[in-house]
Amino acid sequence: MxxxxxxxxxxxxxxxxxxxxxxxxxxxxxxxxxxxxxxxxxxxxxxxxxxxxxxxxxxxxxxxxxxxxxxxxxxxxxxxxxxxxxxxxxxxxxxxxxxLTKQEVIDIILKKALHLFKAPEKGRYYFVSEIDIKIKSQGLRSVNIRDGDEALILSRMKRETIIHYEGPDGIIYTTYFNSNESVEMGGPLFGVCPEDQVNNIKTVIDKIQSGWEEQE
Amino acid sequence: MKKHKILIANRGEIAIRILNACRKLGHEFVCVYTKEDAQSEHCTEALKQGGPNTLYRISSYQDPNEIFAVADDSEATAIHPGYGFFAEDFRFARRVVQRTRKLKFIGPSWKIIQDLGDKINTKRVARRLNVPTIPGSDRPIVDDLEAEELARSLFNFQNEQGVEQPVILVKASAGGGGMGIEEVHDLDRFRTVLRGIKNYARRQFRDEGVLIEQRIFDFNHLEVQILADSHGKVVHFGTRNCTVQSIGRQKRIEVAPGFYPQSISYAFDADKVLNDIIDYSLRMAREVGYNSIGTWEWIVSPMGNPFLMEVNTRIQVENGVSAIISRIGGQEVDLIQEQIRLGLDERMHFEQKDIRFEGLGIEYRILAEDPENAFTPWVGRIENFSWPDFPWLRMHTHIPRERAYDIPTEFDPNLALGIVWGQDLEQARDRGIRFLNQLVLEGRNYMGEPLKSNIQFLKENTRKLLVF
Known part of the structure; x- marks a missing residue:
């Protein structure tokens, strides 16, 4: 940690x-x-x-x-x-x-604490429809993802390629991409939190909520 | 002749060809670019040939407000859309000519783009004029049940025709250039493919209409190059054969003329087929009052039956391969210059009988891609790009020769076009191989792996050109 x-x-x-x-x-x-x-x-x-x-x-x-x-x-x-x-x-x-606001500080720290799945190549990314539907209907943190799962569609030069998730099993905690914009190679796409660590992440967030004073 | 300032609403090699055509005709030009294209040679050429006020950075090539803001600030009087982007967008063409500060649109009138730019309308017009078309839908289908019913009837039709393994194609109706097409071999898989194509079409084109057609096997892909003015004169610049394509149905080699019965034997009367598709194309162009450059795309079955596929109401990538075999008054033709002249309301200054065809042209599309791995685009840095100068070679590219170039991922992966001329098929093929052998295209990706290109693929296919 x-x-x-x-x-x-x-x-x-x-x-x-x-x-x-x-x-x-x-x-x-x-x-x-x-x-x-x-x-x-x-x-x-x-x-x-x-x-x-x-x-x-x-x-x-x-x-x-x-x-x-x-x-x-x-x-x-x-x-x-x-x-x-x-x-x-x-x-x-x-x-x-x-x-910086509390939320921004939380985002900075989450980027350190979560497993970040990064763009393998430059291009536009979309979630595959199974994940997209779940996120839209149930919100983030409702999607479990496992190593090897089909996660994203990479669109570049008008061609589409399925991208498989690589990393620890867990829930998709936060996303960093917008399908309207191209993501640079190595840019974070989403952050995954192993289920047994969700409480630790919540603790981190609570610490920031109490330990950060927003300035004018 | 009134002097115009032409805004080139496009990028890459076509922007360079258009700005050269403008210069030769004595018109000024203005170019645009986005941040991804800052290293493209079309920017360098614009600054070199037109000075600092001829290049504007915009946020997107697909935002009409950007184009019009630049047109007004630069005091442009006309817009050339090139190919892709706004070239076949009738709303854009209409806005160009109807806005408060009106401009000329270098292309067909917007009504014609609307009528013919849509594959489905084209099919309806063709059927009305007894021009043969591929069996299938002649309007976009959004209803799944209707789509399934049509698919079933196309399978039954092929079974009745004795086709052993019937196949149908599901296409995004708003797509083009071979994007968003899949084939289906049986009705059970149809629903899955239909859903996939609709999702793709929604993401890429925001329009989920699909077309469903019979798949015709082992066909050749031919084109007829048409040029027409606004005063009723219509001519053709012969045919092209675009059968050598990637597995994603992207053209890789184009040859003009479309068949070569002088040294290759066909199972049908090749001259008659070429004449028929020219006659059909001219018939349609006259009927709709076509008034610019345009391409009628055909597929020809192994038995020599032609079917109209679509009409491209724009200048095409491969226009140069028709131009290199066409002579007017003994001079090689520049179809982009002719398009600009007619777009600025000039009359066509020649007749069909003035156009002579000489020899054979081959156009190679040079790409960084891996033909052995489903033609996957290769992305990385080009470090070395050079080719020999030959009098029979025309090279069009936006890749700099003097400095390294990172291939942007936002656009089509075409790097260059090499167009070769020969007095006959044999000489053109020999020259094509010689050009490809001497072409240098090297680079590395972020992993340090060497550039992959389609040069070997082009060489292998050169030997088989125009053989059906």
Whole structure:
């Protein structure tokens, strides 16, 4: 078992990450937030239905696409983009310094504690339909997986290949991929927790819940 | 001639061929790329030939808003869709010509794309004109019971015809290029395959309609290259044979013309079959008022019976193999230039009688893949890629020769096209082998394993070309 408190103390030394907000598409950018030091909020609500602070609007084909802050934090840097400028997809716009939430700290530590099944090759991944149906109907942590089971479909270059799970038997505790996006080789796909260790993982989570103070 | 700025809404080698055609016609161009394609030579060529304002990064080749945002910022006046992506998307073509700032669409009118781009509509139009088509559905089927009923009737039909081992094909109706097709040998397995294809089609195309057709065995895959303007003139640039394919029905070698009765004997009158499919294709093109470049795809049974498969309302990968044997006024034809001219409303400046065919062309599709392992794409870094320059060789590629290149996994795995010309089949085959022998394609994957390519597969098949 990993040393949770040591890991927590390590994270506490730099309890934030910087998020670069980039133009998701091509278009003309109009900033709504114009100064550094401004505090912004990320999406909130049970289903993240309330968008975060409006940072900018990207205008293309006459439609203004709002760009909201992805996380809570503080705007610390603007890249050299003028208000009203045409920007290409992927152009960095500004940086937000975001203090880690309890959930994010839990995710960091889970990545150390769970067995991570990693992408054998770069591509898009989907769960095979048996697992997909179970997750959709019963939620995560309802699926038992064993070494050698058909787990995922790898889609790349318009071809699909079945990927078999390799690792300890257990339940699929958390997933790290989105079927709309390509996963780099070696990127984590899902984390598996052997059934006899589920209680240990719960203990880890409880420790973080009590030992981590979220900052503004 | 009005000077245009043409936005090339595509990537890779076809983007390079289109930008070269634009330059030769005296038009400006603008290219797009996504982050995965930053190392593609189409980006380098765009910057080299057009300067820094001719290249835009976009988030996706499949997002029309991206394309239009770039078109407006760059003040483009026309869009060339290339092949794939928006090439056969009638909604995109319609939007190009109907939006507030209207642009020219280098392709057929959107209504024709709608009518012919859909395999099912094409089949209906063909049947109306007495053009032979493959037995099976002529509309997408979503209802499982209806699908099963049709499958049963196709098995019964083949049994009645005396086919010893009847087989049917289940295809994703929104698919193309050989994707989403499986064969079924008996009705018991049909349901499983149907479910699999529907799931695949939903994931890949968001449309779970399927087509069910009789599988015709040992056929040859032929094509007729058509060119038509908006003033009623329709010509053809001969036939191609695309029978050498991967097991996933992806083309690997194309030959023009489609058969070679001068030195190969066929169980049927090959000249007559070629003439028949040209006549049928021209008949359909005239009937629907076709007005661009397009390909009529045929399968020809071992007894020489042709069946129309589909119409591709776009420039095709293999257009160059038809161009290399076609002469107008003694000059080799560039079909992409002709397509651009007609897309910009020019009249066709030649007649069918002006087109002469000379010799034989072979196009090789060069891929990093493992033909011995189900043609699995090989992914890794190309470190060495070179070929000799011959006057009879046209090479089209987006792979840089001067630097290493990581193959992106987001797109089709085609690396290059090598098109060889010979005055007859024997010379073309000899030159093809010579080219493949001297082609260097080397690299390593993340495990340090050497690159796998289909070069040996291409060589082995060169000897058997056009033999039915």
């Amino acid at each position: 990993i040393d949770i408190m040591a890991l927590l103390n390590e994270i506490k030394k730099a309890p934030y990450r910087e998020i670069t907000v980039s133009a998701p598409h091509t278009g003309r950018i109009e900033f709504a937030v114009k100064d550094t030091g401004i505090k912004v909020d990320g999406a909130t609500g049970t289903w993240s239905e309330r968008p975060g602070t409006l940072l900018a609007r990207l205008i293309r084909e006459g439609n203004a696409k709002p760009l909201h802050a992805p996380e809570k934090g503080e705007v610390v840097h603007f890249f050299d983009i003028e208000d009203g400028q045409f920007v290409q997809a992927g152009t960095p716009l500004l940086n937000i310094r975001h203090f």
